[in-house]
Amino acid sequence: MKTSQRAAGATANYVDERTGAAKWLKKNLTKVFPDHWSFMLGEVALYSFIILLLTGTFLTFWFDPSQREVIYNGSYMPLSGLHMSAAYDSTLRLSFDVRGGLLMRQIHHWSALIFMSAIVAHLFRVFFTGAFRKPREFNWLIGVGLLTFGIVEGFLGYSLPDDLLSGTGIRIAEAILQAIPVVGSYLSFFAFGGAFPGTAFIPRIFIVHVLLLPGLFLALITIHLMLVWYQKHTQYPGPGRTEKNVVGYPLMPVYMAKAGGFFFVVFGVTAFLGAVASINPIWLVGPYTPGQISAGSQPDWYMGWLDGLVRAAPPIETHAFGHTISWNILIPGLILPGILFTGMALYPFIESWFTGDKREHHLLDRPRNAPNRTALGVTSIVFILITIVNGGNDIIATHFHLTINGIMWFTRIGLFVIPPIAFVITKRVCLSLQRSDRDLVLHGRETGRLVMMPNGEMVEVHEPISDAKKWTLTQHQRPEALPAPLPESATVGLKGKLRARMNRAHATQIPAPTLTDLKELGEGHH
Amino acid sequence: MSNQIERFEDPGLPAHIHRNADSDPLAAKRAERQVAILFLLSAVGTVLTIVSYIYVKSDRYVYLPIMGSTNLQQILLGLGLTASTLFIGLGAIQWAKKLMPDQEEIAERHEFRSEEVDRNDLVATFRERAESTGLGRRSLIKRSLGVSLGLVGLSPLLLLRDTGPLPKKFFTTTDWAAGTRLLLDPAGTPIKASDLEVGAVAQVLPELPAGTERTLENTGKDAVLLIRLRPEDFNLDAQRLSWTHEGIIAFSKICTHMGCAVALYEQQTHHLLCPCHQSTFDVTRAAKVIFGPAARPLPQLAITVDADGYLVAVQPFTVPIGPSFWERNSSNG
Ligand code: HEM
Ligand code: FES
Numbered sequence: 001m002k003t004s005q006r007a008a009g010a011t012a013n014y015v016d017e018r019t020g021a022a023k024w025l026k027k028n029l030t031k032v033f034p035d036h037w038s039f040m041l042g043e044v045a046l047y048s049f050i051i052l053l054l055t056g057t058f059l060t061f062w063f064d065p066s067q068r069e070v071i072y073n074g075s076y077m078p079l080s081g082l083h084m085s086a087a088y089d090s091t092l093r094l095s096f097d098v099r100g101g102l103l104m105r106q107i108h109h110w111s112a113l114i115f116m117s118a119i120v121a122h123l124f125r126v127f128f129t130g131a132f133r134k135p136r137e138f139n140w141l142i143g144v145g146l147l148t149f150g151i152v153e154g155f156l157g158y159s160l161p162d163d164l165l166s167g168t169g170i171r172i173a174e175a176i177l178q179a180i181p182v183v184g185s186y187l188s189f190f191a192f193g194g195a196f197p198g199t200a201f202i203p204r205i206f207i208v209h210v211l212l213l214p215g216l217f218l219a220l221i222t223i224h225l226m227l228v229w230y231q232k233h234t235q236y237p238g239p240g241r242t243e244k245n246v247v248g249y250p251l252m253p254v255y256m257a258k259a260g261g262f263f264f265v266v267f268g269v270t271a272f273l274g275a276v277a278s279i280n281p282i283w284l285v286g287p288y289t290p291g292q293i294s295a296g297s298q299p300d301w302y303m304g305w306l307d308g309l310v311r312a313a314p315p316i317e318t319h320a321f322g323h324t325i326s327w328n329i330l331i332p333g334l335i336l337p338g339i340l341f342t343g344m345a346l347y348p349f350i351e352s353w354f355t356g357d358k359r360e361h362h363l364l365d366r367p368r369n370a371p372n373r374t375a376l377g378v379t380s381i382v383f384i385l386i387t388i389v390n391g392g393n394d395i396i397a398t399h400f401h402l403t404i405n406g407i408m409w410f411t412r413i414g415l416f417v418i419p420p421i422a423f424v425i426t427k428r429v430c431l432s433l434q435r436s437d438r439d440l441v442l443h444g445r446e447t448g449r450l451v452m453m454p455n456g457e458m459v460e461v462h463e464p465i466s467d468a469k470k471w472t473l474t475q476h477q478r479p480e481a482l483p484a485p486l487p488e489s490a491t492v493g494l495k496g497k498l499r500a501r502m503n504r505a506h507a508t509q510i511p512a513p514t515l516t517d518l519k520e521l522g523e524g525h526h
Numbered sequence: 527m528s529n530q531i532e533r534f535e536d537p538g539l540p541a542h543i544h545r546n547a548d549s550d551p552l553a554a555k556r557a558e559r560q561v562a563i564l565f566l567l568s569a570v571g572t573v574l575t576i577v578s579y580i581y582v583k584s585d586r587y588v589y590l591p592i593m594g595s596t597n598l599q600q601i602l603l604g605l606g607l608t609a610s611t612l613f614i615g616l617g618a619i620q621w622a623k624k625l626m627p628d629q630e631e632i633a634e635r636h637e638f639r640s641e642e643v644d645r646n647d648l649v650a651t652f653r654e655r656a657e658s659t660g661l662g663r664r665s666l667i668k669r670s671l672g673v674s675l676g677l678v679g680l681s682p683l684l685l686l687r688d689t690g691p692l693p694k695k696f697f698t699t700t701d702w703a704a705g706t707r708l709l710l711d712p713a714g715t716p717i718k719a720s721d722l723e724v725g726a727v728a729q730v731l732p733e734l735p736a737g738t739e740r741t742l743e744n745t746g747k748d749a750v751l752l753i754r755l756r757p758e759d760f761n762l763d764a765q766r767l768s769w770t771h772e773g774i775i776a777f778s779k780i781c782t783h784m785g786c787a788v789a790l791y792e793q794q795t796h797h798l799l800c801p802c803h804q805s806t807f808d809v810t811r812a813a814k815v816i817f818g819p820a821a822r823p824l825p826q827l828a829i830t831v832d833a834d835g836y837l838v839a840v841q842p843f844t845v846p847i848g849p850s851f852w853e854r855n856s857s858n859g
Contacts, residue, residue, distance in 0.1 A: 032633040075585065099579055102597065103604045135638050168786055171746075172802065175784035175849040178697075185697055185851045190690040195743040196785075200690070232635055240539030246633050247539065254626045261618030268612025275604020276593060290746030291711060291729060291779060293787040295801045310784075310819060311803040317821040319856035326850040328819045329784065362635060394804060404804050405817060441534075467537040474534050515532040 033255045034235040034248035038125045043259060045118035045146075046225075047266040048111040049217060055108040056210060062098055064090035065160065065206035067199040076283050084162075084287035087202050091161040091282055107274030112154050114270060116302040119147050127377050129364035131234045132348040133357070139231075142224045144345045149213055149220075151302050156209040158280065158300060162202055165280075167288025169299060170201065172310075179329040197290065237363045237475050239468040246362070298392065305384050308391030309336060312411045340380075354502035356490070357483040368437075369476045371430035372506045375423045382422040386414050427508070434510040437473045440465055441513045442521055477512035542629050557624035564617030571609025578602035697853065698846045700732070700747045700778075702827060707733040708752070708776070708837040711745075716836040719772045722754040727791045729779065732839070747847060749779040750827055751798070752837075753791060753809055761810045769828035771837065776827040777813050778847040781805060783820035785849045798824070821850070822859065 016022040033039075066086040072079050074089070076096045094101035123143055126132055132140035155173070159166045174196045177188045193200025232246045241247050249255050273279075285294045299307055309332035318325040351373065352358060367374040389396065390411035397404045444462035452458055465473075475481070491500035546553035578599055586598040593601075640648075661668055707716045708730040722728060730750050734740055757773045769775075777798070781788050786802035796809040797816070805818030813824035825847050828840035845859050 030631070032631050035630075097584070099584055099599060100603045102600045103607070106604075168802065171786060172784045178849055178851045181852050183852075185693045185853060188851075189693045189696075190686065193690045195696055196746055197742050231638070232633070239537045240632070242536070244635055246635060247630050249628075250631055254622050254628070257618045257622035257626060261615040261622065264611045264615030264618070266615075268608050268615055271604060271611060272608040275601050275608055278593075288742075290742055290785075291731075291749035291787055293789045293801055295790065307803075313819045315805075315815055315819055315821040317850060317856065322855040322857070323852055324850040324854040324856045325852070326821065328821055329849070360637065394801070408804075408818075467534075468540055470534050471536050475536070478533070515534050519532070 028229075029250075029252045031229075031251045032232075032246050032248045033251065034233050034246060036236055038129075039233065040262065041118055041122035041125055043262060044266055045115055045122055046221065047263045048115035048118060048270065049221065050263070051111040051267055051270055052108060052115060053214065055104045055111065056214075058104045059094065059101075059108060060210055062090055062094050062101065063087070063160070063206075065203050067162065067197065067202050079283065079286065082287060085202070087160060087162040088282070088287045091163070095283060103271075103274050106277070106279050107270055109158070109279045110273040110277070111270045112157060113279075113300065113302075114266075116150055116154060116300075119143070119150055120302075123147060124377065124381075127347075128367040128370075128374055129234070129236075130361065130370055130373065131364055133361040134348075134352065135231055135360050136227075136234070137348045139224055139227050140348050141345055142220050142227075144341065146217065146220055146224070148341060149216060153209060153213045153217075154300055154302055156205045156213070159205060160202060160209060161280075161282045162288050163282035164285040164288050164292060164294050165282070167197065167290070168293055171196065171290065176329055176333045179326040179333070181323075181325055181330075197288070232362070234362050234364050237366070238472050241363060243360070243362050295394075298395070301388070304391035305387040306333065306337060306391075308387035308389065308393075308411065309333075311393060312387070312390050312408060312415065314412070344380075351506075354499050355483050355506055356486045356503065359483075363475075363481075365476065368430040368433040369509070370506075371427045371434075371508055374430050375426035378426040379419040379423045383415060383419045386411055386418060431508070431510055434512075438510055438513050441470050441473050442518055474512040474514070477509070483507075539630065539632070545624070545628065547624050554625065557620070561617050561621045561625070564613045564620060568610050568613035568617065571606050571611075571613060573606075575603055575606030575610060578606060697848075697851050700843055700847060701734060701744055702732050702748065702750075702839045702842050704839065704841050705832065706839045707832070708750070708829065708839070709733050711749070717752075718835050719774055719831060719837060722752060722774060724754050724756055724773065725793050726754050728752045730776075730837075746785075747780065749787065750776050751779045751788065751791075752776050752829075753796075753798075755796065755809065759796065759810050762812055766812050766826060769826055769840065771829050771831060774829065774837070775809060776829045776839075777807075777809075777824040778827065778843065779824075780848040781820060782815075782822040782824060782847075783818070783849060788824060822856070825859075 012022070064086040068086045069083055070086050070089050072082050072084055072089055072092065074080075074093050074097055076092055079092065091105070094105055096102070126140065126143065155169065159170050159173075174188055174192065177191060178184045180187060188196065191201065191204075192198045193204075233248070235241050235246055235248070249258075286292075298304070310329070313328045313332040316327040318327065365373075367377075390407060393404050393407040393411070396402065397407060444464040447461045447463050449461045450458045451461055486500060486503050490496055491503075547557045548554075582599040582602055584597075584599050587595045588598045588601075590596050590601075656662070709715060709732070710717050711729045711731045716733070717728065717730065728751075730752055731740065731745060732748050732750075734744070752774055753776075754772075754774045757770075760767060760770065760773075760775070762770070777788075779787050779789070781800040781802065783800065783803060783805050786800050788798050788800040788805075788807065790799040790801060791797075791809075792799065798807040798809055798813065799805075800807075800818070800820070803819050805820035806816050807813040807820075807824050808816050812826055815821065815823060825843045825845050827843055829837055830840050832838045845856075846854055850856070
């Protein structure tokens, strides 16, 4: 035995005698992970989080989270001699006087954008494939939590440098606090340690940004991954894949190499963006002062939808009994987001309520085979997209020569009209995709080759598809995969009627072809 | 045939397709070399990082297409870091794809629900243990524990009280008072009506009592915008007209929507625009909201001139400036 091998053996022995880890590892080294590009979205989120931890820690070594006033004397000449907060001063220092500092700032900001994009894309994947169904509801809730806290974390992050843009964002956050009925002005004073902007806010959000929320992320991500590990990954339907098994590559070596490699790829791509693509050039806008503003102020994209909602709100306030309630802030800023996120969190429970389906699901749905759910997902995406468009209405107006007024009315009306249309269209598209699946199974694939029939008619040759493909396209309607109809007793009363209605809508399907259909067709035709 | 419906059957896992490298030693060797080259490229990236950190001057800028003037050291460090990480990743993935076993494996799942006996056992044990505490019988303990648990959360809440002072009159007052001079921001000099041409805009702050230092908190409430129009352009009632001086009108610069600085003035239309959510105010009609989410006009500051001809405030703002809050009495604007 080589020395290195002997040393490794001795270490393993040492650890195992104290932890009994060998038994667990033996089982898990060969754990199977299904392979699909869409399963990498969650990985991207995880890896960007690690990149955020690494680059963020680097930034903390120089960043000074203080609103103490200093005079700038660093190497960026245009701001020389200006009064500014130590936070802004130190961010300038990071950008111009620390080797690699600008790079790290830019990697940090880019990975924040990638982190949020990956979380959202991952959430879509989970939603559209029904991966949130029993037994994975806990992980859905954790995911919604990560998304929510991610938005907050990102906002706090770009509020830290205390440039004119970030100060404006904080000012708006203060106005939301201030608008909360009864306690608003107190909450604002407590949060800011007195009047806005004060000197307490940036030190406070700093500790939330670098300690509290990252700690919470770590805890949530750990539970998330432990559940994935324990419950085993879902898989797409296909030959050999059942509700009772999981098909894929073993952790050691293939998955380890691929996932480990993928981490470095994500790091490399983010580093490349940080190297070549300038992001948040805070020196261009100058230090924050409440009396000034830079035109075209835009938040990061994951806040854009909120901004768009706020911009679309009609100017409504209630003035009564010596009090003021700002519906123009409360509805788009707190109430609507609250409803959206609560609805999202509860969706798995709502769906299982109206389908009456309490079984475990490990095979994913192809989105077209759940037309109602897919339509609901597209509806929400369309809703959010409209708000994001409105969040950039000033920029869009100047680029496309539209009026801001026009875009805002488009948004105000469109938010109510377009999502329902998107629902109907999506559902139809799903059903026609199901129909074309059916045709594919029954009539085979079009080959593009034409042959002439004895009677002179030209027909296209169809080629039967493989048995594997036939199975993939029809397996979702195995009798044991369809939920049982709701019991009669569950559909009485208003709630029961609603449940029955949703149940029926959800069950709309084009019947999948069977072998019998195929055989009958054969007998009839040829 | 019977009338029973026949369904498609699961044909099972497809047969494994061999790769070149599985059977051809030459192809395997080639794959090995590819992987090695990728790993070595990463090492080159690290060398580039080190060299640019030590030897490239931090203040050297180069002109690059699309990117424009770019700090040479930052971009070299970035490209070095990119290469050093990306190629490790690509190497590992190539290795896994070409050389590691690519046979898919099957593992069984198990149902998560515990066996009935275990569940029953758990319930029984839990009942029995709970019973042994006597919590059900000893209602005094139950209630008092309820009270103390209900209250214990109050202490941390109470301790947060000192995170800030109470707002008192902060939201309803500013530093403007009768006779306060308007000082140009940032110059800090008093201003005469003649300093402002028709169509011009100026930002002013109140002169503070000697010895008081201006803070951002003051500016956040006190910032005022002066705009000079031709007097005939105004469309104001008599009182508001009397608050202007020779066509100069003064408004709080703090948006009544969410507090951004209302900074964009359109000379032709006499509109003030807030860049945050595009609330638009008509200067000729006392900053009435004509577009956007703001629900109230910008408060107008009554101005006149003092004995030396400098612009001064006639009185404080008559309504609180800035965004709304619960205690705001909005019955007169
Ligand atoms: C999910 C996690 C995180 C997100 C989404 C996030 C996001 C951001 C964003 C968008 C910025 C503004 C960067 C800029 O353009 O200047 C920022 C700044 C900052 N972040 Fe994070 N961050 C995260 C985690 C962390 C962690 C874990 C740390 C430290 C341990 C950290 C430390 C910092 C520091 C010190 C700054 C201010 C320095 C600067 O702005 O240059 N961040 N963060
Ligand atoms: S803050 Fe001015 S429009 Fe919102």
